[in-house]
Amino acid sequence: LLLSKDVGKHLLEVEDLLQKHGLLEADISAQTERVQALNAAALKFSELEGYQPCDPQIICNRVNHVQTCLEELGELAxxxxxELEDSRQLWAFFQEMEEAEAWIREKEKILATKTCGRDLSSVLTLTTNHKSMLGELGNRRALLHQTMKRGEQLLAKKRWSPGGIQEKIREVRLRWKKLEEVTGLHQHRLQEALNFFQFSSETDDLVAWLQDTYRIVSSDDFGHDDYSTQALLRKHRGGVEVQIRVVEVEQLYGEVVEVAVLRQQWLQDALAVYRMFGEVHACEVWVDEKEQWLERMEVPEELDEVEVVQHSTKPVPSLSVPPRVASEAAAPAEGSIPRWNRVVELVEEKKNHLSSILKIQNYLLEC
Structure with a gap:
C-alpha cells in the first residue's frame, strides 16, 4: 500500500485514499508501540549474566533491524x-477551476438573455440587479485569483506536468476576460437605456407642464375678487419666469452648438497640419538619402562606366519641390528648402562632371 503509485484521478478518489492512509498510519502507530515494547524486552535478554539462551549480539542485531524497518515504514508512510496531499491540492485546483468555468458559463447565458428594459422602472430594476451581479463578480474574482495562485504554486513544485495546469489557467483567464467585457458592455447598454428613459420621462413631464402652463395663460378666468386675481397673477408671473429661463437655455444651447462646430473645424485643421508634418518628414528623409548618395558617388574614368553612371543620374535632375511641401511646410521645416537646393546643386555638379568626362572619352575614341 505504501509503495503504490496510485494517487487518485479525481478529488473524491484522493479523499478516499487519504482516509485509508490515515487508518494505515493509525495501525502503524499502534504497532510501533508494540514493537518498541518487544525490542525493550528483547534487549533485556542481551544483558543477562550467566546463562544466555541466545547470543546477545544476535539479539541486538535483530532489534536494530526491526527498528530500522520500523523507521523506514514511517518514512514511507x-x-x-x-504525495496524496499534493494530489489533493492538484485535483482541488482543477475542481475549483471547473466550478469557476461553470459559474462563468451561467453568467454568460444570463447576460446573453438579458434585455435593457422597456421603461424607466424596468431599467432601474435591471440596473440594481446588475450592481448585485458586479458585487458577486468581484467576490468571485478574488476567489479565482487565489485558485490561480495555488495553481502557480503547484507549478513551482514541479511535481506535476505543467501543461494541464497552464492550459486550464489560460482557458479560465480568457473566459473570465470575455465575461468582464460582456458585463461592461451590458452595463454600458443599461446606462444608455437609463439615460434615454430618464430623458423621455423628463420630456413627458416638461410636455405636461407646458400643457398645464398653456391652459393657465390661455384661460379666460381673471378672478372674481381681489384675492383670486392676485393668485392668478402669481401663477402667471411664474409662467413668465419659466419662459425667460427657457429662452436662456435655448441661447446657451445655441452657443454650445457654435463652439462645437468651431472646435470640430479646429480639430480637422490640426489633423491636416500633423499629416503635413508627416509628409515633410518623409520628404526630408528622402532628400537626406539622395544627398548622401550624391556625395558618396565617384565619377569613373572609363567610357562604359561613365555611361552607366550617367544613366543612373538621369531621373535625379528632374526633381522639383512639391507645391504642397513648398507652400505648407515653410514654417515647420525651414531647413527643407535649402537642403533641397543643395541636392539640386549636387545633381547639376555631378551631371556637368559626367558630361565633361564623356566628351573627353568620346574625343579620345574618335582620335
Whole structure:
C-alpha cells in the first residue's frame, strides 16, 4: 500500500485514499508501540549474566533491524501522505477551476438573455440587479485569483506536468476576460437605456407642464375678487419666469452648438497640419538619402562606366519641390528648402562632371 503509485484521478478518489492512509498510519502507530515494547524486552535478554539462551549480539542485531524497518515504514508512510496531499491540492485546483468555468458559463447565458428594459422602472430594476451581479463578480474574482495562485504554486513544485495546469489557467483567464467585457458592455447598454428613459420621462413631464402652463395663460378666468386675481397673477408671473429661463437655455444651447462646430473645424485643421508634418518628414528623409548618395558617388574614368553612371543620374535632375511641401511646410521645416537646393546643386555638379568626362572619352575614341 505504501509503495503504490496510485494517487487518485479525481478529488473524491484522493479523499478516499487519504482516509485509508490515515487508518494505515493509525495501525502503524499502534504497532510501533508494540514493537518498541518487544525490542525493550528483547534487549533485556542481551544483558543477562550467566546463562544466555541466545547470543546477545544476535539479539541486538535483530532489534536494530526491526527498528530500522520500523523507521523506514514511517518514512514511507510520510512520503505517501505527502504525495496524496499534493494530489489533493492538484485535483482541488482543477475542481475549483471547473466550478469557476461553470459559474462563468451561467453568467454568460444570463447576460446573453438579458434585455435593457422597456421603461424607466424596468431599467432601474435591471440596473440594481446588475450592481448585485458586479458585487458577486468581484467576490468571485478574488476567489479565482487565489485558485490561480495555488495553481502557480503547484507549478513551482514541479511535481506535476505543467501543461494541464497552464492550459486550464489560460482557458479560465480568457473566459473570465470575455465575461468582464460582456458585463461592461451590458452595463454600458443599461446606462444608455437609463439615460434615454430618464430623458423621455423628463420630456413627458416638461410636455405636461407646458400643457398645464398653456391652459393657465390661455384661460379666460381673471378672478372674481381681489384675492383670486392676485393668485392668478402669481401663477402667471411664474409662467413668465419659466419662459425667460427657457429662452436662456435655448441661447446657451445655441452657443454650445457654435463652439462645437468651431472646435470640430479646429480639430480637422490640426489633423491636416500633423499629416503635413508627416509628409515633410518623409520628404526630408528622402532628400537626406539622395544627398548622401550624391556625395558618396565617384565619377569613373572609363567610357562604359561613365555611361552607366550617367544613366543612373538621369531621373535625379528632374526633381522639383512639391507645391504642397513648398507652400505648407515653410514654417515647420525651414531647413527643407535649402537642403533641397543643395541636392539640386549636387545633381547639376555631378551631371556637368559626367558630361565633361564623356566628351573627353568620346574625343579620345574618335582620335
Amino acid at each position: 510520510g512520503k505517501r501522505r505527502k
